Amino acid sequence: MVWARASEDRGAPPFWLWRQALPSPEVLSAYGIDRHEPDQATERIASFDEATRQLFASAAGRAVLLVLDDVHWADQPSLLLLRHLARELREVRLLVLATYRTTRADTTVGWRAVLADLIREPLTEQVELSGLSAADTVRCAEAVSDMPLSGAAGAALHSMTGGNPFFVREVARTLPASAGSDVTVPASVIELITARVERLSPLTRRLLGAAAVLGEQFAVAVAASVIDQPVIACMQSFEEARDSGLLEATATAGERRFGHGLIRDAVEACLPTAEKADLHRMAAQAIERRYASQLAPRLADLARHWAVVAVTGERANAIEWAVRAGHEAVRSLAYEEGARLFQMALDIGDPNLGDEQRCRLLIDLADAQWRSSDLEGCRTACEKAVAIAQRIRRPDLIGDAALTVEPIGDLAWDLNVRRWCDDALSAAPEPEAAYRARLLARAAEASVYLGEHAAADQASRTALALADRSADGTAVIAALGARQLACSGPENLAERDTIAARMVEMGLGLRRRTTELRGRLWVIDILWERGDLAGIAATLGRLEWCARQAGGPFSRWHLLCTKAALAQARGEFTAALELGRTAFDTLRAVGHPGATGAYMSLATALGHHIGHDRTGALTMLADTPPDTTEVRDELLGHIGPALVLAESGRLDDAAAAYRRAGPASSWRPPPYFRIPAWVVGSLVAAALGEDDDVAVLRDRLLADRGRHAVTGAGNASYFGPVELHSGRAAAYLGRWDDAESELTVAAGTCRAIGAAAFAVEADCELAAVLTRRGGGDDAERSRQLARHAAAGASELGMRPWLQRARALAQAPSPRQPTASTLTARELEVAGLVAAGNSNREIASALFLSERTAQNHVQHILTKLGLANRSQITSWVIARQSDE
Amino acid sequence: MPYTHISHVPGHSLGDYQAVADVLGPEPPAGRLALIVGEADGALHIVDVWDSKAHADLFAAERLMPAFQQAGLKPGPAESYLEFDTSVLELGARTA
Numbered sequence: 016m017v018w019a020r021a022s023e024d025r026g027a028p029p030f031w032l033w034r035q036a037l038p039s040p041e042v043l044s045a046y047g048i049d050r051h052e053p054d055q056a057t058e059r060i061a062s063f064d065e066a067t068r069q070l071f072a073s074a075a076g077r078a079v080l081l082v083l084d085d086v087h088w089a090d091q092p093s094l095l096l097l098r099h100l101a102r103e104l105r106e107v108r109l110l111v112l113a114t115y116r117t118t119r120a121d122t123t124v125g126w127r128a129v130l131a132d133l134i135r136e137p138l139t140e141q142v143e144l145s146g147l148s149a150a151d152t153v154r155c156a157e158a159v160s161d162m163p164l165s166g167a168a169g170a171a172l173h174s175m176t177g178g179n180p181f182f183v184r185e186v187a188r189t190l191p192a193s194a195g196s197d198v199t200v201p202a203s204v205i206e207l208i209t210a211r212v213e214r215l216s217p218l219t220r221r222l223l224g225a226a227a228v229l230g231e232q233f234a235v236a237v238a239a240s241v242i243d244q245p246v247i248a249c250m251q252s253f254e255e256a257r258d259s260g261l262l263e264a265t266a267t268a269g270e271r272r273f274g275h276g277l278i279r280d281a282v283e284a285c286l287p288t289a290e291k292a293d294l295h296r297m298a299a300q301a302i303e304r305r306y307a308s309q310l311a312p313r314l315a316d317l318a319r320h321w322a323v324v325a326v327t328g329e330r331a332n333a334i335e336w337a338v339r340a341g342h343e344a345v346r347s348l349a350y351e352e353g354a355r356l357f358q359m360a361l362d363i364g365d366p367n368l369g370d371e372q373r374c375r376l377l378i379d380l381a382d383a384q385w386r387s388s389d390l391e392g393c394r395t396a397c398e399k400a401v402a403i404a405q406r407i408r409r410p411d412l413i414g415d416a417a418l419t420v421e422p423i424g425d426l427a428w429d430l431n432v433r434r435w436c437d438d439a440l441s442a443a444p445e446p447e448a449a450y451r452a453r454l455l456a457r458a459a460e461a462s463v464y465l466g467e468h469a470a471a472d473q474a475s476r477t478a479l480a481l482a483d484r485s486a487d488g489t490a491v492i493a494a495l496g497a498r499q500l501a502c503s504g505p506e507n508l509a510e511r512d513t514i515a516a517r518m519v520e521m522g523l524g525l526r527r528r529t530t531e532l533r534g535r536l537w538v539i540d541i542l543w544e545r546g547d548l549a550g551i552a553a554t555l556g557r558l559e560w561c562a563r564q565a566g567g568p569f570s571r572w573h574l575l576c577t578k579a580a581l582a583q584a585r586g587e588f589t590a591a592l593e594l595g596r597t598a599f600d601t602l603r604a605v606g607h608p609g610a611t612g613a614y615m616s617l618a619t620a621l622g623h624h625i626g627h628d629r630t631g632a633l634t635m636l637a638d639t640p641p642d643t644t645e646v647r648d649e650l651l652g653h654i655g656p657a658l659v660l661a662e663s664g665r666l667d668d669a670a671a672a673y674r675r676a677g678p679a680s681s682w683r684p685p686p687y688f689r690i691p692a693w694v695v696g697s698l699v700a701a702a703l704g705e706d707d708d709v710a711v712l713r714d715r716l717l718a719d720r721g722r723h724a725v726t727g728a729g730n731a732s733y734f735g736p737v738e739l740h741s742g743r744a745a746a747y748l749g750r751w752d753d754a755e756s757e758l759t760v761a762a763g764t765c766r767a768i769g770a771a772a773f774a775v776e777a778d779c780e781l782a783a784v785l786t787r788r789g790g791g792d793d794a795e796r797s798r799q800l801a802r803h804a805a806a807g808a809s810e811l812g813m814r815p816w817l818q819r820a821r822a823l824a825q826a827p828s829p830r831q832p833t834a835s836t837l838t839a840r841e842l843e844v845a846g847l848v849a850a851g852n853s854n855r856e857i858a859s860a861l862f863l864s865e866r867t868a869q870n871h872v873q874h875i876l877t878k879l880g881l882a883n884r885s886q887i888t889s890w891v892i893a894r895q896s897d898e
Numbered sequence: 899m900p901y902t903h904i905s906h907v908p909g910h911s912l913g914d915y916q917a918v919a920d921v922l923g924p925e926p927p928a929g930r931l932a933l934i935v936g937e938a939d940g941a942l943h944i945v946d947v948w949d950s951k952a953h954a955d956l957f958a959a960e961r962l963m964p965a966f967q968q969a970g971l972k973p974g975p976a977e978s979y980l981e982f983d984t985s986v987l988e989l990g991a992r993t994a
């Protein structure tokens with residue numbers, strides 16, 4: 016059994032719960048992290064993962080009970096690790112028993128949020144604890160008082176204490192030997208304890224007062240030191256307190272603890288304010304003396320003591336220790352604790368802080384909030400810091416604020432980040448090269464998301480040149496990241512080859528596996544963009560090694576995503592689904608939005624070939640609320656689900672999702688999402704009959720002919736060569752010859768690279784084009800292609816495409832629809848459609864209702880076997896030329 | 899600077915001292931420079947010289963208190979005690 020207890024004080028070191036519970040708790044602070052290390056987000060997850068593995072290893076071959084007592088008082092990072100553990104608990108003989116109070120006054124917002132998450136876990140079971148029964152109350156009281164209790168006295172005791180074992184014990188201690196039937200409960204338990212304390216010797220009372228300010232559990236030597244006594248002089252007092260049930264021994268040598276939290280509360284409540292502040296000052300000084308060489312785990316405790324002293328007007332120490340504790344918490348990956356401590360320093364210092372000190376504190380606060388994903392808090396703190404820095408004309412502080420946050424794709428946010436970078440860069444004297452490089456890199460990233468690619472290009476180039484000149488590793492990595500982002504469009508593959516190779520080199524040179532892994536993933540992105548599936552397969556071994564060395568769930572997730580996408584591209588659907596789900600589960604414990612996005616991307620591509628009912632995507636769409644935390648992915652967040660819905664026949668839902676993205680002509684995806692956005696958009700637009708959007712997106716696709724539908728930054732799925740989609744859009748628009756030529760190229764490409772399912776898809780689309788065109792040997796070619804596609808679809812398990820290929824293979828010889836097929840009114844309507852009129856305009860011209868005009872258009876489409884208005888236009892034009 | 903602590907404990911005897919010393923074992927505690935123990939006038943008198951006060955406190959907190967408990971003894975009320983920084987410390991070669 017392992018027992019850990021959260022402390023009511025806010026002075027416990029970060030991860031206090033787990034420092035008690037883990038076999039090697041240093042995993043939670045052993046990561047020496049540079050303030051601007053880009054991999055910190057994953058670093059904490061890696062440490063959580065390692066902590067979980069430690070616990071699981073301790074439960075190997077035996078059952079382990081982990082008791083987490085008073086968990087409602089735990090610090091936020093400890094609670095996040097508890098949530099991580101709960102999500103990972105599978106088939107391990109580890110029972111985690113967490114106790115918490117349900118009264119709102121005793122809980123924090125953080126605990127309530129984590130509790131809600133814990134309850135959702137299928138393995139979580141809640142057990143409500145109630146007081147002792149009447150019989151047990153009597154048994155407990157008799158055991159404590161060592162005397163029998165009458166029935167009436169027992170009933171009175173139960174009624175008065177509600178069966179609370181602590182209260183029962185406390186009252187039982189006071190039972191007079193002769194009063195078995197006369198139970199008197201004092202007005203409050205606090206009063207009862209106070210009375211008990213007052214009976215102790217003066218030295219013991221002083222010692223208890225000192226202990227009460229130190230905490231529920233405390234070091235004997237420190238308590239003695241607080242009252243300026245040698246321990247040996249206090250030994251009898253400790254015994255006296257133990258004999259009266261106020262203190263008890265602990266498993267840690269040299270420490271004691273209060274018999275109950277309420278005892279400590281009662282002792283502390285009796286201290287006059289001035290005496291309490293004095294005791295806290297002496298406690299802080301005693302801790303500083305006693306642990307001078309090992310203060311790191313006690314910094315938050317020192318901050319707590321000095322914060323109480325601050326009520327006397329002595330604020331400097333409180334601010335200093337809170338800041339030191341805040342930095343230590345961030346260094347230990349306890350970002351929420353860091354934010355709390357920096358905020359505490361600001362609150363204590365207010366309103367006497369100097370401008371520079373306040374500005375630096377706000378930047379520290381923003382940094383901790385950014386790392387803990389508190390974007391709103393971070394934004395507020397940054398803006399306040401920059402306002403002060405501007406007022407006192409300190410561009411260096413503006414630069415520090417800019418380097419604290421990253422651009423996120425939010426217009427106002429990104430504009431701020433870039434403006435702050437520009438302000439800092441324009442400072443005189445000019446900042447040193449490495450610092451300028453980092454500022455330029457940040458400005459370049461902001462420019463990418465602002466759609467200002469020329470600015471991004473220039474800033475990232477200069478950043479890299481400066482970083483190289485400075486030879487500062489952090490600056491070089493930042494500049495490479497910015498340059499990679501600025502070049503993340505598919506037209507920059509050659510340069511990205513170099514950038515990726517340099518990133519790998521940096522990782523190897525600095526022995527930072529996460530940096531190396533980042534570079535290797537960039538290499539794989541480039542291979543995807545070249546459609547080099549064999550190349551990706553060949554690099555998987557090295558990627559796997561690197562991911563293992565880097566450790567942590569993110570590394571495993573990247574590897575699994577790559578393997579899943581490769582299997583999907585090759586038409587190995589079962590393997591792709593399994594790998595994708597494992598990848599998703601790997602990050603499930605983390606609750607990272609990337610996990611859902613990547614899986615949805617894979618599932619959408621898979622569902623396109625095997626049917627969306629087989630991937631779980633529809634369920635996931637129903638269960639997962641739209642993610643608004645990652646605004647950079649907003650466009651694909653709308654049109655991706657729209658494609659799943661459209662291909663599942665839910666056109667109304669698809670249209671609603673699609674329209675949230677606005678008209679296609681207004682889309683401005685980041686460069687790395689460009690081709691997937693055009694591809695997915697064109698598929699949805701065609702399914703919904705959005706002719707204009709299909710035309711717009713086809714034009715955009717044509718500019719990327721010869722490329723592949725993948726993202727240039729962390730690809731998670733493959734959507735085939737661009738010609739497959741431009742050709743399909745051409746067919747939709749009735750441009751049969753363009754469609755034939757582009758789809759033929761697509762089919763050839765798919766076969767050459769081993770994208771078997773996409774070859775089937777290209778053949779089907781081409782067969783449909785030939786059927787529609789109906790010229791020369793089109794019909795026979797179409798049937799041959801369709802038969803071939805059906806065989807391929809059957810072999811690969813592409814159910815929707817198998818049906819389509821079979822239908823095409825069995826289609827009767829197409830005949831060119833003739834004008835006689837249509838009524839005179841329909842011919843008239845067709846002419847108006849070809850002239851570009853809307854249904855409303857047609858209705859107005861022919862004195863019809865809009866509904867009737869719409870019916871006519873529908874009849875024309877049905878009779879001519881066409882899919883949309885563009886094809887009506889083509890048909891009218893062709894008929895006019897024939898005539 | 900060395901730290902000296904002198905205790906006079908009425909009601910405790912050399913036998914009590916020995917019972918606690920047996921629990922503590924022969925290994926001298928870290929930082930102890932000298933120990934003088936004697937019994938007179940129905941009290942135990944102990945002179946302890948340490949490298950520092952921190953050494954003395956650590957010993958008392960981590961070893962002496964549990965040793966009392968293990969020996970079944972309760973620390974007596976320290977009738978009087980005296981502590982001071984030690985300006986001169988000379989030790990002979992012989993121990994009793």
